[in-house]
Amino acid sequence: MNPANIIEKTTDFGEKYYYTKHKSGLDIYVIPKDFKTSFAMFSTKYGAIDNCFKLAGEENFHEVPDGIAHYLEHKMFENEDGVDTFSRFAKYGANANAFTSGTMTSYLFSCTDHLKENLEILLDYVSKPYFTPENVEKERGIIGQEIRMYEDNPGSAIYYNLLEALYEKHQTRVNVAGTIESIAKITPELLYDCYYTFYNFSNMTLCVSGRADMDMVLDVVDRILPEREQKTIIRNYYDEKPEVYRKRVSAEFEVAKPMFLIGVKDIDIAPDGAERMRKKAVMGILIDMLFGSTSPFALDVYESGLVNGFEAGYDHGRSSSIVYLEGETDDPEAVYTKFLSYLEENRKAGLSREDFDRIKRASYASYLKNFDSTRLAQTFTYMIHDDCDPFDYGDTLKSVTFEETSELFGKLFHEEYYAMSVINPIGK
Amino acid sequence: MNPANIIEKTTDFGEKYYYTKHKSGLDIYVIPKDFKTSFAMFSTKYGAIDNCFKLAGEENFHEVPDGIAHYLEHKMFENEDGVDTFSRFAKYGANANAFTSGTMTSYLFSCTDHLKENLEILLDYVSKPYFTPENVEKERGIIGQEIRMYEDNPGSAIYYNLLEALYEKHQTRVNVAGTIESIAKITPELLYDCYYTFYNFSNMTLCVSGRADMDMVLDVVDRILPEREQKTIIRNYYDEKPEVYRKRVSAEFEVAKPMFLIGVKDIDIAPDGAERMRKKAVMGILIDMLFGSTSPFALDVYESGLVNGFEAGYDHGRSSSIVYLEGETDDPEAVYTKFLSYLEENRKAGLSREDFDRIKRASYASYLKNFDSTRLAQTFTYMIHDDCDPFDYGDTLKSVTFEETSELFGKLFHEEYYAMSVINPIGK
Known part of the structure; x- marks a missing residue:
């Protein structure tokens, strides 16, 4: 060598x-x-x-x-x-x-x-x-x-x-x-x-x-x-249409309370690694603004007692791109309705620039914290397998603009892309 | 200054x-x-x-x-x-x-x-x-x-x-x-x-x-x-006798499966910080030998399907000293009986020197890993509040002998020190 x-x-x-x-x-x-x-x-x-x-x-x-x-x-x-x-x-x-x-x-x-x-x-x-x-x-x-x-x-x-x-x-x-x-x-x-x-x-x-x-x-x-x-x-991966296949799916299990998992399907995945990395960065900021632990949505469903253990996340990789929202609730359809109306309110009012700045800074701090983890080789592997250079992700994050975040918000959230999976307690 | x-x-x-x-x-x-x-x-x-x-x-x-x-x-x-x-x-x-x-x-x-x-x-x-x-x-x-x-x-x-x-x-x-x-x-x-x-x-x-x-x-x-x-x-802390106050306590909650938590009470707490640190090190090795994730007990209750999510731990500090075993099971009393017979078998056969060496090395590696954590100041605080010097704990761990571990095993586990808390599903 x-x-x-x-x-x-x-x-x-x-x-x-x-x-x-x-x-x-x-x-x-x-x-x-x-x-x-x-x-x-x-x-x-x-x-x-x-x-x-x-x-x-x-x-x-x-x-x-x-x-x-x-x-x-x-x-x-x-x-x-x-x-x-x-x-x-x-x-x-x-x-x-x-x-x-x-x-x-x-x-x-x-x-x-x-x-x-x-x-x-x-x-x-x-x-x-x-x-x-x-x-x-x-x-x-x-x-x-x-x-x-x-x-x-x-x-x-x-x-x-x-x-x-x-x-x-x-x-x-x-x-x-x-x-x-x-x-x-x-x-x-x-x-x-x-x-x-x-x-x-x-x-x-x-x-x-x-x-x-x-x-x-x-x-x-x-x-x-x-x-x-x-x-x-x-x-050979099979083609998918942009819309979800089914809107609802449910099953019964021995659980104390119903569980919900809302998914947002996104088939707009760039073949180029750098482009995907950029969208991943924008998506991270957007999802944290809308559904992070200090977002109005998370605080609202928590304070009203509608949802226990609410969490949101996303995945944007080579083969699939999905936004997730999950938690426990007595009324999954009420959560779904709230999800729709919340997005509608945000669409009308527009995203907040102040939130964007705050979350973007927090995202960069989270990125830096990866380097404190002894599992750094794992973070590296995930990014490399997705054709991202882990050292470039920070600069990409820093360069994300409010405008492109708003643009992604407009593209990502449409009802034909949403599905909800529910687990109900047996016999309830 | x-x-x-x-x-x-x-x-x-x-x-x-x-x-x-x-x-x-x-x-x-x-x-x-x-x-x-x-x-x-x-x-x-x-x-x-x-x-x-x-x-x-x-x-x-x-x-x-x-x-x-x-x-x-x-x-x-x-x-x-x-x-x-x-x-x-x-x-x-x-x-x-x-x-x-x-x-x-x-x-x-x-x-x-x-x-x-x-x-x-x-x-x-x-x-x-x-x-x-x-x-x-x-x-x-x-x-x-x-x-x-x-x-x-x-x-x-x-x-x-x-x-x-x-x-x-x-x-x-x-x-x-x-x-x-x-x-x-x-x-x-x-x-x-x-x-x-x-x-x-x-x-x-x-x-x-x-x-x-x-x-x-x-x-x-x-x-x-x-x-x-x-x-x-x-x-002013109130005196306690060595024996537990009550052997069993239970409550009903909306859970899918009964939960158990076995506790072992230990009132032998030295006033001197260095002595407590030593016992803490011995106790850590002992509990990991007996109930750690690769212990015969943990493997047995898992493989037989008796317990889900089994975990064991301990606490040895200034004011209290307790060993914990917890998990989900359909039959808490069967777990308790198994716990008794397992300890009896170990008492008869004696602890394994080979296990001791392996677990002691693993404990030292875990100790070292604390220094990779960004929450190091928290680990420090816990130890300092307990009058331990975090930098001395490693040497203490290294100096623990098989004999003192066996001795602690003999002292710690007696039925009058055990209690079990159970959560049952409502109406079952």
Whole structure:
């Protein structure tokens, strides 16, 4: 590796990262921080939505069963020598974990010592698939149980019900764990096919924050990663119309009070990473102005006793863009009506410039606080997978104008984009 | 201020703090950290348990209504000029808050900028009591509402019910917010009496972590704190027998599943801070060995489906020492029986040295991780109020032996020290 290929980037608030593209195709980021805790995340741009894909040069798309990315994550902890991955990490005092989302599978650990040894373990186990008919079969029961657990969980049900109401076809509606039916179709061959497609290193990232330096990380990567063909993946996502598929969806669970989750669907997603980053920044400010913890809406529903535990959030990424509002209430339709009238009032009165300035400053402060977190490598991974440079996000935030925030407000909120998912107590 | 009075203390893992006793009597700690976020906490050693006290030289104890420390905290946000304290902080981008516990009242903020200005506001508003018959009366309704909210909250009820089962007389059983009856007796005079007793600066601490230096902090303290008499407070806590007062207590709430909270009462609390710190370290390791997330008990109740969301914890401080186990279960008595038999098995087999070594290392790693937290000043405050030096806790942890852990196991767990608080679904 030629050291000239290592890019150093700094910010005016005293942060620094090193980046290089390894010869294997892997994107490596090292963010040195004087923390006691080091944190590493080895991730593939592969999640529940990637169920239809082909390689450059192939004629036909592969359609694979829902839940296979998550199944694969489970199976990566299986080792040919039978040694338990977690106990390998425990030997060097690391806390290890893994997760699968709609767009990503990540393997991670944190540790206060032995970063090098733990990094070796991380790269080693994730680069060694070991799927046999027996161990794949064994996992089916375990994952089946996990699926049933989620089915019994009102928090999970309300979320997937909303996605299925917002989207008619797009894979964002796919449950990360799949279904009992879909996982029944998973075989070692399919797992290997997905593994060598999506775990080719040019589709992966390694982010390390803490007491790490690029030389050490590169030394480990050079030694541990096997030779592997780099591949160009073409993903097929199903088209969606701008309007929601269904306006309402509800289910009954053993809960004390009804729960609601309102979603706003937005299909205006730019292909360009920098453009998406800008919209993400604007959206963050807008949602906080309208529905943050000190917004008139949040204070009003709280003080009137209409809603308990109100929270709002948003997601604006490569594949989906949604605004969320959730809480507990005795009367979900009253919350929905209030949501409509509140937006109407704001439309008439216009947004407040003073609120905008205050929230924009607070957003920048929140952005800065990311750099105090020992999970910085995780924040980095999320942004990098979305083609954003984490060091540019602050400047983008600073440059957001009141006018573009007002413009987004006008575009985002229209009744045909809203759906509400409700969980009712059984028999009430 | 003579700079020679500033003590600098360092650790072998690269941390540093500065300490001085200000002429006002205030203990000041500054912990410089290269974080974006600075954090300050101004606290008094005064909480719900301090309802019976006198000053050195006084003959009789003052008995004051339950909930007065918390009432006082609320009233500190009242300013003579009518300006809202939170908006003063908001002007300088700080997040401010306050809380009252059994043994402490704390006023705090975090900020990414303008630390000096925010520190000025903090010291200013907490050192200016302003209680009038009108504003004290107005607060009664607000706090009454808060009390009713807690009464309606199963998580709060299960906790206070346990304390009332464990303790017959000791003030640890006092509800922080008091009762509707007790707060009815609170007057401006009583508030001023408590304020000038417990907010005399020799009973207070100021901890600042982040981009802070002692010179700046001392400059602010010198300018803002008013002259105030230093007082020696004598607290009267009621004696307790070692056994629990009641074995079982239960209540009905609108919950989907019964909740349990098992408590282990321990009245063996050393008057010496260093001794308490040592027992705290031993207790932490012991409880994690027996009931931590990877303990046989936790895995067993989880895998058998007996308990959802199992958690264990402990508290070992100046005034009380309790071990907690909590979770949701269909059968609280089955959990209790399992708890008994598990301890019996461990007593027979003895603790595992291997587990001890592993958990001790993990405890030390957790201790180190505190220094990565922007809320470091809060961790400091807790330990200082308990007469522990946070920098000595790591060495204490390292020196804990398997033998003393086994010894504490033998002393702590006996059935006469156990109580269980249960919340049942209504009508089930």
